[in-house]
Amino acid sequence: MIPVFDEWQSVPAPWKGSAVALGNFDGVHRGHQALIERTVKQAQALDAPVIALTFEPHPRRFFVPDTGPFRLTLPPAKLRLLEEHGVRAVLAQHFDQAFAALSPDAFVDEVLLRGLAARHVVCGYDFTFGARRGGNVEKLRKRGRERGFGVTILDPVMREGEIYSSTRIREALRAGWASEAAELLGHAWEIEGVVEQGDRRGRTIGFPTANVALGEHLRPHFGVYAVRALIDGTWRAGVANLGKRPTVGKLQENFEVHLFDFAGDLYGKTLRVQLIDFIRAELKFANFDQLKAQIAADAQAARTILAG
Incomplete structure (x- = not known):
């Protein structure tokens, strides 16, 4: 450094x-x-x-x-x-x-x-x-x-007649336009934070997540994103939810990252997570079966985006 x-x-x-x-x-x-x-x-x-x-x-x-x-x-x-x-x-x-x-x-x-x-x-x-x-x-x-x-x-x-500016990038992220923000930045936008203890609810439905501290980062549009996270020098594909998790009745903001084909322990580590593309807005589901089905669909959508 x-x-x-x-x-x-x-x-x-x-x-x-x-x-x-x-x-x-x-x-x-x-x-x-x-x-x-x-x-x-x-x-x-x-x-x-x-x-x-x-x-x-x-x-x-x-x-x-x-x-x-x-x-x-x-x-x-x-x-x-x-x-x-x-x-x-x-x-x-x-x-x-x-x-x-x-x-x-x-x-x-x-x-x-x-x-x-x-x-x-x-x-x-x-x-x-x-x-x-x-x-x-x-x-x-x-x-x-x-x-x-x-x-x-x-x-x-x-x-194209528009000035590159931090303000414009913030506007793009608040609208959920992660790929547009990346074009303006010249690199993917990242959230970097310590992985904190969560309620481990994701494990019970087959999608364990890393709960990454948001800190002073701008809050992009709440919803689900295709992401990549840097772990031990390798960028790994995943899907992430940013929001208040209305289905489980939480009020605090959370950034939960599910990494595909990864089973390591990340608690206490600092994780860099790139937001690659927006998949959908945050939703409230009637039950956990609906939530689980939607997460599976989101994960497949993220895989498709990241493979392309």
Whole structure:
């Protein structure tokens, strides 16, 4: 795993003088990937390291603490994706009241220059920074000229007239369009969480499931999905139900994954589960026989989808 720092004051000397990619990078979608690619090219031209500056918790969570789960990628997944696309270290700056209060000039002088000694920064056209979002890309470009660091502003990255954005991906997932979200992301969307103890009801009807913690992940459209899960380095096919299980009268949200032809013990392990395609919306059944028959049909539908 690449090195991660949580305060701009703690970045060690070998990572100073970097080319810096700026942003939240939630999802690390195709637009983010283009930004990172541009940063890598700048770093190569300067013979400099590549570092991403992002924020934890997400500023939206800081400013609106009672907002519901909305994250496309939690920190482990974000770090993995950033590394895959060429980032070599991450400053996951702790976002608190003190950091939120930094003026735009202080963000440049303290974080970018004193903390990172940035030689070049790359950001999107809509990047804002500093208290009350007082800094924009024009101010950043101006400060770069004054303080001697390069600034690249990336134009919107688009597909058929639509900008790649985390907001658009969230909308797709909330509608149940897992394959559309994957196209916008450039990779399948995943839920990554610890397998928790469930009520083991699935075992009684022949479909044992792993109950995966949802955490701060966005909640996609409730229902049944064809999925793949990573176990011991191998992606295994399966079917998953995301929802409140109205047939058994549960109220809490659950993400239950049934893996085909697998009988191992997963309790306590962290599972990565890719949502490949939506099969059906959540339903309430009159009895467990109906539920069992529907699960069997769902499993066959998932096998067909994943085989194609």
